[in-house]
Amino acid sequence: MKNFSLEVEGSSTIDQLNLPFYSSAEKHQLKVVQDLHLSLAIPLPGYVGNDSNRHPIMRAFKPLKFSFGGSLACVASSMTKDSNFPPGDSLILRSTQLGLLIVHFDSDVPLPVAICAVEQLNLPI
Secondary structure (H helix, E strand, O other): OOOOEOOOOOOOOHHHHHHHHOOOOHHHHHHHHHHOOEEEEEOOOOOOOOOOOOOOEEEEEEEEEEOOOOOEEEEEOOOOOOOOOOOOOEEEEEEEOOEEEEEEEOOOOOHHHHHHHHHOOOOOO
C-alpha cells in the first residue's frame, strides 16, 4: 500500500479530484472526460515513506470513462522523463461516504479488472 501526497507542488488539489463527482449528469461526465487532467505524486516502486533518496514522481492522468457503478477510470499520459513507470498505468477514483477513494494500478492490470476490483469493495457511495 502506498500513500499519495496532495501536498507536492503541481499535484491536483482535493477539490480537483472531487470535481468529477459533483454531478452524475451525462453532460457533466462528458465534460470531465474531455477537459480534466489530474496530476498526482505516485511513489516509485520500492518507495518507503522516509526514504529521502527516492521522491514520488508527478504523474499526469487523463480521465477515460465513468463506469456504470460511478467510478472514474483514468490512464496515465506518457512522459519521457518518467522511465520508472510504463505508460498505461491507471487510477480509479470513486467517491464514497468516507471520502474519495484513489487506487493506482500498474499497466499490467487491465482497466476493466481494475474498475471491477475497486467496485467490489462495496464501499457505500
